[in-house]
Amino acid sequence: MSIKRIGVLTSGGDAPGMNAAIRAVVRSGIYRGFQVYGIKKGYEGLLKGDMFEMNLRSVSDIMSRGGTILQTARSKDFATPEGVKRAARMAEVFQLDAIVVIGGDGSFRGARALAREGVNVIGIPATIDNDIGSTDYTIGFDTALNTVKDAIDKIKDTAYSHERCSVVEVMGRDAGYIALHCAIADGAEACILPEKKFDIDKDIIQPIIGCRNRGKHHYIVIIAEGVGGTMEIADQIKSITGISTTTTILGHLQRGGSPTVRDRVAASLMAVKATECLEAGERNKIIAEKNDRYISIDIEEALEMEKHIDESMIETSKMLSL
Numbered sequence: 464m465s466i467k468r469i470g471v472l473t474s475g476g477d478a479p480g481m482n483a484a485i486r487a488v489v490r491s492g493i494y495r496g497f498q499v500y501g502i503k504k505g506y507e508g509l510l511k512g513d514m515f516e517m518n519l520r521s522v523s524d525i526m527s528r529g530g531t532i533l534q535t536a537r538s539k540d541f542a543t544p545e546g547v548k549r550a551a552r553m554a555e556v557f558q559l560d561a562i563v564v565i566g567g568d569g570s571f572r573g574a575r576a577l578a579r580e581g582v583n584v585i586g587i588p589a590t591i592d593n594d595i596g597s598t599d600y601t602i603g604f605d606t607a608l609n610t611v612k613d614a615i616d617k618i619k620d621t622a623y624s625h626e627r628c629s630v631v632e633v634m635g636r637d638a639g640y641i642a643l644h645c646a647i648a649d650g651a652e653a654c655i656l657p658e659k660k661f662d663i664d665k666d667i668i669q670p671i672i673g674c675r676n677r678g679k680h681h682y683i684v685i686i687a688e689g690v691g692g693t694m695e696i697a698d699q700i701k702s703i704t705g706i707s708t709t710t711t712i713l714g715h716l717q718r719g720g721s722p723t724v725r726d727r728v729a730a731s732l733m734a735v736k737a738t739e740c741l742e743a744g745e746r747n748k749i750i751a752e753k754n755d756r757y758i759s760i761d762i763e764e765a766l767e768m769e770k771h772i773d774e775s776m777i778e779t780s781k782m783l784s785l
């Protein structure tokens with residue numbers, strides 16, 4: 464069946480570059496002769512039929528903006544068998560031949576549920592966490608890394624002046640990719656990830672004291688939010704080492720900001736690949752970046768794929784902070 468009309472939505476946590484992806488879905492979709500409907504607030508908007516036809520100018524001047532012009536949601540109503548059925552029925556009412564879902568792993572599970580109800584879906588990976596098994600890269604990761612890097616650079620300036628230990632909590636509930644990349648980019652003395660059990664003496668106190676004895680004047684400890692207890696860890700560092708210790712929880716500022724070139728290009732190329740797949744008659748796919756190429760993977764297969772933190776990066780981070 465050839466495609467006449469598609470819907471596009473953003474779902475789950477917002478990520479810089481989602482707008483660039485929406486723009487490229489709309490422009491490349493229209494280029495291929497599709498009508499493109501923007502669905503508001505993710506699956507919530509699909510359930511309500513809250514959607515509108517977009518044109519080439521609907522996506523003017525959005526590329527440089529963080530967030531998502533379509534807005535996003537974590538819909539509880541959708542995430543039930545009855546909700547998925549209602550959403551699939553609404554896709555039929557609006558005669559959507561396919562829905563492009565821009566979001567993270569949870570959003571793809573929602574897309575798979577829709578696919579099982581007969582809706583043709585295609586996923587574009589966008590989450591600052593870079594934690595989707597089927598793809599090397601997710602839209603938003605690079606911008607978040609640069610935001611954290613800028614913040615830690617500033618914290619380091621003041622940490623040096625006062626000879627402090629700075630504990631910085633970064634995003635990552637289940638995945639430590641932001642923490643680990645920033646530990647390397649910022650030369651952190653210790654980095655604690657949710658994927659790995661840690662021992663405060665071995666993984667934090669010993670590196671700090673070792674660095675002090677080798678002549679360092681300040682110390683950065685990065686903790687991914689999923690580890691938990693950041694304040695308590697900072698208290699312990701202070702009480703065991705006697706070093707003045709501050710804590711910064713970067714929080715939601717990591718989700719915002721104008722997307723980097725990396726994110727704009729990845730978003731644009733993934734979205735163009737998505738509409739290309741739809742034009743070619745592919746059904747129920749996830750777009751992925753693999754070895755610098757963009758490919759499509761069957762959604763059932765994609766959701767079985769796992770990603771693991773690269774142990775050698777952990778060792779590299781430790782080696783370079785000596």
Ligand code: ATP
Pocket residue numbers: 474475476477506536537538539541542543547566567568569570571572573574576589590591592
């Ligand atoms: P992020 O990684 O940035 O948090 P995400 O896409 O993983 O993004 P989630 O909140 O996990 O964010 O998922 C987004 C929405 O997808 C949920 O609110 C829910 O409506 C839907 N969803 C998630 N899992 C399922 C599922 N198993 N079945 C149906 N719908 C789901």
